[in-house]
Amino acid sequence: MRPSMMNIFENLRDQNILDLEHAKRDNKKVVGMYCAYSPQELVLAAGAIPVSLCGTSNKPVAAAEKVLPRNLCPLIKSSFGFAITDTCPYFRFSDFLVADTTCDGKKKMFEILGSMKPLHVLQLPQGTDRPGALGWWLEEIRILKDKLEENLEATIDEDSLRAAIKLANKERQVLRRLHEMNRLDPAPLSGVDLLTATWLRSFSVDKAEGIELVEQLIEEIQEIADKGLSPFRAGTPRILLTGCPVGSGSEKVLKLLEECGGSVVCLENCSGIKTQVYLIDEDESRDPLEAIAERYLQIPCSCMSPNPGRLELIAKLIDEYRVDGVVDLTWQACHTYNVEAELVRQLVKDKCGLPYLQLETDYSTSDVEQLKTRLAAFIEMMDRS
Amino acid sequence: MSNDYRPMWESLGLDLESHDQLLKAIPQAFGGVYMQQKNRPAEMEYFDFVVSEIHGLRIQELQEHKSRGGKVVGAFCIFVPEEIVRAAGGICVGLCSGAEIGTAQAEKVLPRNICPLIKSFMGFKLGHVCPYFESCDMVVGETTCDGKKKAFEILNDYIPVHMMETPQMKREKDKVLWRSEVRDFVTEMQQFTGNQVTYDSLQRAIIDVNGKRKVLARLAELRKNIPAPISGKDSLLIEQIAMYDDVDRFTEQTTKLCDELEKRTRAGLGVQEPGALRIIVSGTPMAVPNWKVPHIIESSGAVIVAEELCTGLRYFENTVDEDGSDLEQQVDALAKRYLDIDCACFTPNDARTDKLVKLAEEYQADGIIHCSLAFCDPYLVEANRVEKVLKEHNIPLLRIETDYGQEDSGQLKTRVEAFFEMLAAKKA
Ligand code: SF4
Ligand code: SF4
Numbered sequence: 009m010r011p012s013m014m015n016i017f018e019n020l021r022d023q024n025i026l027d028l029e030h031a032k033r034d035n036k037k038v039v040g041m042y043c044a045y046s047p048q049e050l051v052l053a054a055g056a057i058p059v060s061l062c063g064t065s066n067k068p069v070a071a072a073e074k075v076l077p078r079n080l081c082p083l084i085k086s087s088f089g090f091a092i093t094d095t096c097p098y099f100r101f102s103d104f105l106v107a108d109t110t111c112d113g114k115k116k117m118f119e120i121l122g123s124m125k126p127l128h129v130l131q132l133p134q135g136t137d138r139p140g141a142l143g144w145w146l147e148e149i150r151i152l153k154d155k156l157e158e159n160l161e162a163t164i165d166e167d168s169l170r171a172a173i174k175l176a177n178k179e180r181q182v183l184r185r186l187h188e189m190n191r192l193d194p195a196p197l198s199g200v201d202l203l204t205a206t207w208l209r210s211f212s213v214d215k216a217e218g219i220e221l222v223e224q225l226i227e228e229i230q231e232i233a234d235k236g237l238s239p240f241r242a243g244t245p246r247i248l249l250t251g252c253p254v255g256s257g258s259e260k261v262l263k264l265l266e267e268c269g270g271s272v273v274c275l276e277n278c279s280g281i282k283t284q285v286y287l288i289d290e291d292e293s294r295d296p297l298e299a300i301a302e303r304y305l306q307i308p309c310s311c312m313s314p315n316p317g318r319l320e321l322i323a324k325l326i327d328e329y330r331v332d333g334v335v336d337l338t339w340q341a342c343h344t345y346n347v348e349a350e351l352v353r354q355l356v357k358d359k360c361g362l363p364y365l366q367l368e369t370d371y372s373t374s375d376v377e378q379l380k381t382r383l384a385a386f387i388e389m390m391d392r393s
Numbered sequence: 394m395s396n397d398y399r400p401m402w403e404s405l406g407l408d409l410e411s412h413d414q415l416l417k418a419i420p421q422a423f424g425g426v427y428m429q430q431k432n433r434p435a436e437m438e439y440f441d442f443v444v445s446e447i448h449g450l451r452i453q454e455l456q457e458h459k460s461r462g463g464k465v466v467g468a469f470c471i472f473v474p475e476e477i478v479r480a481a482g483g484i485c486v487g488l489c490s491g492a493e494i495g496t497a498q499a500e501k502v503l504p505r506n507i508c509p510l511i512k513s514f515m516g517f518k519l520g521h522v523c524p525y526f527e528s529c530d531m532v533v534g535e536t537t538c539d540g541k542k543k544a545f546e547i548l549n550d551y552i553p554v555h556m557m558e559t560p561q562m563k564r565e566k567d568k569v570l571w572r573s574e575v576r577d578f579v580t581e582m583q584q585f586t587g588n589q590v591t592y593d594s595l596q597r598a599i600i601d602v603n604g605k606r607k608v609l610a611r612l613a614e615l616r617k618n619i620p621a622p623i624s625g626k627d628s629l630l631i632e633q634i635a636m637y638d639d640v641d642r643f644t645e646q647t648t649k650l651c652d653e654l655e656k657r658t659r660a661g662l663g664v665q666e667p668g669a670l671r672i673i674v675s676g677t678p679m680a681v682p683n684w685k686v687p688h689i690i691e692s693s694g695a696v697i698v699a700e701e702l703c704t705g706l707r708y709f710e711n712t713v714d715e716d717g718s719d720l721e722q723q724v725d726a727l728a729k730r731y732l733d734i735d736c737a738c739f740t741p742n743d744a745r746t747d748k749l750v751k752l753a754e755e756y757q758a759d760g761i762i763h764c765s766l767a768f769c770d771p772y773l774v775e776a777n778r779v780e781k782v783l784k785e786h787n788i789p790l791l792r793i794e795t796d797y798g799q800e801d802s803g804q805l806k807t808r809v810e811a812f813f814e815m816l817a818a819k820k821a
Contacts, residue, residue, distance in 0.1 A: 077773040116774035134536040346504040347543035
């Protein structure tokens with residue numbers, strides 16, 4: 009039983025591009041971002057539209073490989089390839105780019121990309137456990153604010169920031185609620201649909217509208233669940249997917265997992281719960297930039313060293329979503345996630361006593377058969393029916 | 394090796410069987426790569442001796458230092474301020490990680506697709522094959538690249554690791570961050586060794602280590618001569634030994650070597666004919682016993698005149714200002730010197746590409762070979778910037794990506810020879 013609202017979400021792809029075209033015609037500015045650490049609130053407060061430029065398609069990878077090493081994460085190659093082949097409308101629409109020093113590959117790729125469009129690089133701290141990290145990161149946010157004001161010819165004042173914080177928080181909350189529908193057993197929404205809804209909504213020009221849509225979807229899912237319906241039969245193994253970012257277009261593993269008889273109930277990655285659970289403090293007596301800095305630094309990405317937050321989050325999610333197994337997806341040559349997998353393995357297998365599988369793959373389809381075999385074997389192992 | 398060091402190795406907890414393999418491999422490789430060279434300077438004798446005693450004499454010295462209560466601190470990166478370790482009465486050793494040993498063990502906790510240097514250090518530790526590593530009381534890690542940064546989290550399960558956050562840029566706020574990291578390191582070393590770092594002890598250490606860097610710079614300077622008085626392989630060996638040898642002795646011996654090279658230069662003597670192609674090697678570090686690419690280059694008739702590497706210019710081209718009048722100023726001077734290193738971990742890192750252009754001119758190089766270890770994203774991606782800038786200046790470039798295996802040697806040799814043919818044609 010699939011919610012009919014999903015059709016609307018699937019059509020969002022074209023709708024979003026049209027809306028963006030209109031907005032550009034009305035002289036709205038568009039800011040392209042590459043990482044979950046880039047605070048969209050600043051862009052919103054500047055009256056501009058934030059879009060994600062994280063590449064999720066294999067198509068432009070070949071073009072990128074002419075410039076970038078082959079042994080590089082497909083996400084970086086895809087993002088870069090889109091830019092140099094001019095095949096991503098969102099990149100084309102972008103007036104300004106915000107990048108982060110998330111990982112070596114991205115950091116160095118941006119040096120090459122920077123000649124194509126005005127680009128600002130935010131430097132992330134390397135760990136969150138140092139006493140100076142937050143203050144230092146706050147300065148980065150302040151620098152970004154100045155850059156945005158300058159490049160977008162806008163002012164970012166306190167009121168607009170507070171409004172943007174509220175809006176973005178609201179969005180996080182509604183997405184989290186959507187996600188949490190899948191705590192039900194069996195899950196009322198497939199992992200693929202969960203991703204589609206989350207992903208495509210992130211490109212909506214009007215955030216309030218996007219929020220509204222997700223709310224309607226939740227309602228429909230509730231109805232489905234009340235009738236005791238689900239796309240999965242009782243006893244379907246419940247999987248938590250963690251690791252590198254997955255988006256529409258790079259959902260290969262997610263799809264295969266469900267084709268092989270699993271139900272991906274929770275996505276602990278940038279497009280999933282990891283960016284939704286932490287809210288920005290709305291306390292009016294606080295400096296909004298400080299509140300923003302604090303919230304973004306909470307994101308438990310493997311680029312942080314150490315990164316205990318991710319392990320804590322995974323442990324919590326395993327409980328909350330009554331997970332039967334964890335799949336840790338690593339994009340080829342993503343060193344931080346790849347190394348951190350050892351710590352995740354220790355947590356899932358040794359501490360939680362659950363099956364754990366780490367996969368390293370890219371955006372191509374060349375290994376699909378092989379993946380299928382591994383995933384099927386993994387899921388079979390957990391079958392509860 | 395003259396003495397029987399087995400009891401010492403045993404007491405260090407080395408896995409003697411694997412260690413025997415390693416120890417057999419080094420002289421073999423060394424003989425093939427080094428001893429066949431013609432026209433070697435006589436003063437290379439000392440460095441050959443150091444290699445022959447690589448797990449003997451120096452380890453014994455470290456053990457003696459430890460038995461007097463001294464600490465040994467390991468580092469993998471030239472960002473670790475060795476002056477501070479020294480000022481606290483410790484000995485800082487560069488842990489080389491240039492060999493594929495213990496890979497199976499390393500891959501139990503690390504991915505396969507990761508830089509060989511990282512895999513190697515984990516393999517050395519987990520396999521208990523490196524007496525330097527086993528002599529270390531702690532390791533100082535840094536956040537220079539993704540792989541290392543994360544691998545230190547795991548290494549910390551096996552030996553205490555102190556992390557230094559190296560910034561990714563060189564703006565004012567990054568300098569402030571780095572200064573505080575260096576200051577923290579002073580505190581850490583004091584606590585760890587139980588010795589105070591004083592103005593005098595730090596001044597002494599700065600002067601000593603500067604001395605080492607200066608003599609290496611003198612050696613580099615001498616290689617500007619045509620014909621080059623010393624091979625690139627020998628120079629690299631000296632630069633590698635600089636990372637773990639006794640500082641004073643090393644400086645003294647390298648000074649003697651430079652004196653000899655000066656005489657050679659005056660007599661017009663070189664290691665190769667004056668017309669030999671002059672090559673600069675640039676890229677990721679080459680640690681003992683990783684001599685693969687330099688050997689291919691020099692056995693194809695060219696001479697390497699400079700290494701723009703961590704095991705090379707990046708290690709010694711800058712010295713620490715010696716005019717600090719209190720501890721605070723000394724620490725600032727140290728921080729400044731280290732942040733001046735032009736590593737690809739910085740964004741942007743234009744100073745490196747600019748420097749390559751300058752080096753090519755100063756050393757009258759015919760071409761540059763950019764050599765990166767596999768999976769090293771910072772250098773592999775930056776190679777694109779290097780290519781762009783060198784093209785603008787008409788400096789020929791060959792890009793190589795390789796690892797510690799020997800499988801690609803034949804293929805590399807073919808590529809290097811083709812590059813040299815092109816250079817020779819250009820020169821003629
Ligand atoms: S998946 Fe990993 S390597 Fe790829 S962009 Fe993200 S952090 Fe970088
Ligand atoms: S060679 Fe590159 S990837 Fe390897 S340790 Fe050095 S910086 Fe890191």
